[in-house]
Amino acid sequence: MQIKMSNSGGETWDKWELKLERRVAERLREWADNVLFADLVTKVIKGGKGRRTVGEMKGRILYTMDSADHFAKNRNHLPERLPLSFKALQTAFNETRQRRRRR
Numbered sequence: 001m002q003i004k005m006s007n008s009g010g011e012t013w014d015k016w017e018l019k020l021e022r023r024v025a026e027r028l029r030e031w032a033d034n035v036l037f038a039d040l041v042t043k044v045i046k047g048g049k050g051r052r053t054v055g056e057m058k059g060r061i062l063y064t065m066d067s068a069d070h071f072a073k074n075r076n077h078l079p080e081r082l083p084l085s086f087k088a089l090q091t092a093f094n095e096t097r098q099r100r101r102r103r
Contacts, residue, residue, distance in 0.1 A: 013068060013069065014069065015068065015069055015070065015071070016037065016069065016070040016071065017071055018035075018071065029071070029073065032073075033074070033075045033076065034064070034073070034074045034075065034076060034078075035071065035072055035073050035074075036062050036063065036064055036072055036074070037062070037063040037067075037070040037071065037072040038060060038061070038062050038063075038084050039060070039061055039063065039070070040057055040059075040060055040061075041057070041058040041059045041060065041061050042055045042056060042057055042058060043055070043056045043058050044056075059083065059084075060083070060084035061081055061082070061083065061084055062081070062082045062083070062084045062088075062089065063080070063081060064078040064079065064080060064081070064082065065080045076093060076096050077096050077099070078092050078093070078096060079092060
């Protein structure tokens with residue numbers, strides 16, 4: 001779900017949140033070890049004279065930390081961004097487990 005956010009300076013922006021009743025969403029965030037946010041990476045190519053502006057998809061990314069435009073968290077010390085693939089996520093989890101064992 002997308003909601004409007006604002007600050008005291010009058011700026012507004014959109015933030016993606018869980019589409020649940022507020023108290024349920026808060027409890028779910030608190031309970032879950034990981035809440036991840038997937039997004040598309042795009043590159044905007046401005047058109048020149050007589051050409052239109054187009055967006056080009058560059059890939060998909062998985063965010064593991066909160067940002068101004070989305071909610072995410074992780075308790076596993078994952079990198080802030082990962083490619084959106086199961087293999088990349090599995091590798092990141094395995095690396096954090098190995099780091100913990102060394103301590």
